[in-house]
Amino acid sequence: MLVAALMVIAGLALLVWSSDRFVAGASAIAWNLGVSPLVIGLTIVGFGTSAPEMLVSAIAAWQGNPNVGVGNAIGSNIANIALILGVTALVRRIDVHSRLLRLEMPILLAVTAGAYFLLLDRVLGRLDGALLLGTLLAIMAWLVHDALTGRRHDIMAGEFAGELPRHMPLGRAVLWFVVGLVVLLVSARMVVWGAVHIAQALGVSDLVIGLTIVAIGTSLPELSASITAALRGESDLAVGNVVGSNLFNLLAVMAMPGLITHTPVPAAVLWRDYPLMAALTLLLWLIAFSFVSRRPHINRAEGLLLVAGFAGYQYLLLHGNMAPGP
Numbered sequence: 001m002l003v004a005a006l007m008v009i010a011g012l013a014l015l016v017w018s019s020d021r022f023v024a025g026a027s028a029i030a031w032n033l034g035v036s037p038l039v040i041g042l043t044i045v046g047f048g049t050s051a052p053e054m055l056v057s058a059i060a061a062w063q064g065n066p067n068v069g070v071g072n073a074i075g076s077n078i079a080n081i082a083l084i085l086g087v088t089a090l091v092r093r094i095d096v097h098s099r100l101l102r103l104e105m106p107i108l109l110a111v112t113a114g115a116y117f118l119l120l121d122r123v124l125g126r127l128d129g130a131l132l133l134g135t136l137l138a139i140m141a142w143l144v145h146d147a148l149t150g151r152r153h154d155i156m157a158g159e160f161a162g163e164l165p166r167h168m169p170l171g172r173a174v175l176w177f178v179v180g181l182v183v184l185l186v187s188a189r190m191v192v193w194g195a196v197h198i199a200q201a202l203g204v205s206d207l208v209i210g211l212t213i214v215a216i217g218t219s220l221p222e223l224s225a226s227i228t229a230a231l232r233g234e235s236d237l238a239v240g241n242v243v244g245s246n247l248f249n250l251l252a253v254m255a256m257p258g259l260i261t262h263t264p265v266p267a268a269v270l271w272r273d274y275p276l277m278a279a280l281t282l283l284l285w286l287i288a289f290s291f292v293s294r295r296p297h298i299n300r301a302e303g304l305l306l307v308a309g310f311a312g313y314q315y316l317l318l319h320g321n322m323a324p325g326p
Contacts, residue, residue, distance in 0.1 A: 004197035011190030012217035014183055015052040019221045022180030023048030028173035039144050049225065049241060050248035052218040055188035057256040060206070065196055066257035070124065070265060071210020072218060073254035074273050078211075079219040080242045080249075081280040082310035088226045089303025094235045096296040103146070104243050105285050107139060108250075112278050115250050119274065122265045129258025136251035191217065207266050208317055211273060216314075219245075239298075246281070276313065280306075 026044045053076050057069030088094060114135075118128045168176075191214060199209040222245050226238040257263040287298055 001198060001201040004194040004201065007190050007194035008198065008213060008217065011187045011194060012220065014187035015056075015191065015218060016220045016224065018180045018183035018187055019048060019052050020180075020224075021176045022051060022184055024168070025173045025175070025177030025180055028168035029170065029177060032168075032170045032173060043140055043144060047248065047252075049221045050245050050252060051184055052188065052221065053249055053253040054256060055184055056191055056214060056218055057253045058260060059188050060192045060196075060210075061257040061260040061263065063192065063196075064261075065192070065206045066124075066261055066263040067205065067207040067266065068192065068195060068210040068214060069257040070254060070263065070269065071207040071212075071273075072214045073249045074269065074277050075211035075215025076219050076249050076253070077246045077277045078273070078280060078313065079215050079310065080222055080246055081284050082306045082313070083216070084219060084223045084226050085239065085242055085284070085298060086303045086306030086310065087223065088230045088238050089298040090300055090307065091227055092230045092235070093300065094230060094238055094298040094303075096236060096239055096298075104143070104240075104247070108243055108247055109281060109285060111135065111139075111247060111250050112281050115254065116270075116274055116278065119265050119270060122267065122270070124254070124258040124263040124265055126259055126262075129255040129260075132251045132255035133259070136248065136255075139247065139251070204318070205266070207269065207273075212314055212317055242284075 023044065026048055027040050030040045030044055053072050057072050060066060060068035060072075085094065115132065118124070118131065195209045195214050196206065198213065199206055222241050225241045229235070229237040229241065287296075287302060
């Protein structure tokens with residue numbers, strides 16, 4: 001199991017690095033072609049930070065372990081809210097001002113409810129995958145249209161602009177884009193191979209490995225991006241990274257197993273994991289976007305509760321699912 005663990009660690013490290021290079025290259029290409037910062041942030045950055053989850057999910061399904069992908073999608077959303085926003089709030093209080101985020105959050109809630117109904121028959125098939133992916137494309141098109149017509153002065157436009165690699169020449173941008181994509185593919189394969197072997201050695205299901213090791217590891221780009229944004233005072237961008245990533249996880253990452261193979265969904269997903277993810281999504285809206293406060297925010301106490309809840313969930317998953325010893 002040592003080799004498998006080292007493979008996962010190395011693969012995750014390469015996933016984080018290559019995801020950053022991939023996003024930087026793609027963003028610089030778009031910037032050089034004259035695409036607006038807000039559109040780049042809504043599309044390329046959202047896709048790029050979710051690329052590790054998408055590739056891991058697709059490769060796992062292709063190799064006959066589709067529930068690694070299902071667990072990865074749901075577990076990453078849980079990690080994004082409870083771990084990433086929790087840790088970020090511990091570093092610095094997260095204040096929310098963006099009108100665009102207030103628009104995206106109800107969409108995320110609606111997508112969370114809709115995807116759950118697709119899973120109620122405990123099967124994720126090609127039609128389900130196509131519906132999820134089609135919904136993502138429609139939402140992205142609508143958000144881009146809204147950004148270009150009605151949200152030109154949204155605070156997130158300035159925060160996105162500050163993050164773009166404006167001075168990267170087009171040739172170098174293309175090089176980093178290609179290198180990032182190739183390393184992403186290789187590192188995703190490493191993570192899947194190691195994760196499956198760890199699951200077999202520990203006697204836990206592919207789903208649990210997806211919800212724990214893989215979900216946390218593939219969420220590291222969002223953790224780095226959110227903490228960096230918060231330290232720079234760009235708290236809307238920190239929350240935007242999570243909201244956008246969670247949309248991509250539900251609509252693109254979870255679509256991969258369905259599109260690639262007929263995927264039976266474990267019952268535990270419907271009564272344990274998905275309801276927790278939905279509850280955290282609703283809690284995020286109540287904390288940061290509702291009428292609880294005139295200045296919506298996530299403070300350090302709330303961040304600590306989120307992190308503690310995440311740690312407890314991970315413990316229960318692993319403690320309750322490990323095979324008993326001889």
